[in-house]
Amino acid sequence: MTYKFIDLFAGIGGFRLGFEKVGFQCVFSSEIDAHAREIYFDNFGELPFGDIREISIKTIPNFDILLAGFPCQPFSIAGEKKGFNDIRGTLFFDIAKILEYHQPKVVVLENVKHFKNHDHGKTLNTILITLNKLGYTTNWALLNAIDFGVPQNRERTIIIGYLGDIEFDFNKLKKVNHKKLKDVLEDNSEEFEYLKENEYTLIENPKQQMSGLIFAGYRNKNIRVNGTRPDTQHLSRVHKQPNxxxxxxxxxxxxxxxxxxxxxYLLHNGKVRKLTLKECYRLMGFSDDFKLIGSKGKLYNRVGNSIVIPMVEEIAKQVKEQLFNKDYALQYSLKPKQMSLLDLALLCSY
Structure with a gap:
């Protein structure tokens, strides 16, 4: 059986590629950015619907899974009421309306690392409570792309809900050994932009950090004076990521x-250069035959706003194994239980 999904806030199709690799079928997509929609059309032959707020819910084909890398908007009245009243006026409200009407078996949501701390955790709790009220058993985790075969330290909040009493187990995701940045670099390219030796400073004996990063040096940009503490002006070069x-x-x-x-910028084979656009897309798991159109500036925006495909693919594999597998359901479905003190405390905080 082929299970179907819809791709909301689709971007350039990272979520779609990951789930299609596991055999799921996309039946509907939505994305508001015009440039992202162009790239999506060139690669999938389908032009996503525009603004999610203008979708006629009844016209969405039947589907089994809702995927959405939705924006984190302020939940201005979160904490005063519950459920739909807390999310009205946010884009998550449109997701919730689609879930309420179509009742798909699974929902997979993605957001930035610090989403879990947004508004002191109230935003995440509001979303979980809303999904629970719609009948979904939820679980969430902070996942890092570096654990799924790409050499990028990229943490993202993932929320997965099942319309029933199975809780998705993130511990079953298969992680792989960390790759190195050199493993995704091009051998040679006309796009290589090297810095001159007087344009950067390398540090002696750089050490690898816990995250896998090896900070090797910085560009010799102007030192910022305003707003710096005494004797720390030189650090202003380091504090800015582009340096x-x-x-x-x-x-x-x-x-x-x-x-x-x-x-x-990277240090490779004794020289310092910029990552090429192709290398940036490789860092997100896109294949070299993925079609890129538009200006470089927009293409850098698109890749930075996408999701890491190998991570999505592993999530899709476990969604299929855990949430569409009858044998798994019989073994791991949750037994009825009384509300825990923690759950009660969370509800009382609203």
Whole structure:
């Protein structure tokens, strides 16, 4: 049986690629950014619907899974009421309306690392409570792309809900040994942009951090004076991410959706250069035959706003194994239980 999904806040299709690799079928997509929609069409032959707020819910085909890398909006009245009243006016409200009407078996949501702390945790709790009220058993985790075969230290909050009494077990996700940045670099390219030796400073004996990063040096940009403490002015060069240089023997920090100039510098084979656009897409798990159209600035924005495909693929494998497997359901479905003191405390805090 082929299970179907819809791809909301679809971007350039990272979620879709991961789930399609496992055999799931996309039947509907939505994305508001015009450039992202162009790329999506060129690669999938399908133009996503635009603004999610203008979707006629009844026209969405039947589906089994809802995927959404939704924006984190302020939940202005979160904590005063519960359920739909807490999310009205946010884009998550549109997701919840679709879930209420279609009642798919599974929902998979993705957001940035610090989403779990947004509004002191109230936003995450509001979403979990809303999903629970819609009949979904939920679980969430903070996952790092570096554990799924790409040399990028990129942490994301993942929420998974099942319409029933099975709780998704994130511990069953299969993780792999960390790759190094050098493993995804191009051998040669006309796009290589090298820095001159007087444009950067390398540090002696750089050490690998717990995250896998090896900070190797910094660009010799102007020192910022305003707002710095005495004797720390030189650190202003290091504090700005676009000035930092990382060794290809380690991993790479999170690609940013705000970095339209693609100022990602690495030390490789004794020289310092920028990552190429193709290398950035490789860091997200995109294949070299993925079609890229538009200006470089927009393409850097798109890749920084996407999701790591190998991580999604592993999530999709476990969604299939855990939530669409009758034998698994019989063994691992949750037994009825009384509300825990922690659950009660969370509800009382609203």
């Amino acid at each position: 930092r240089i990382y060794s290809s023997q380690g991993s790479h920090p999170t690609l940013s959706s705000q970095e339209s100039a693609g100022r990602y």
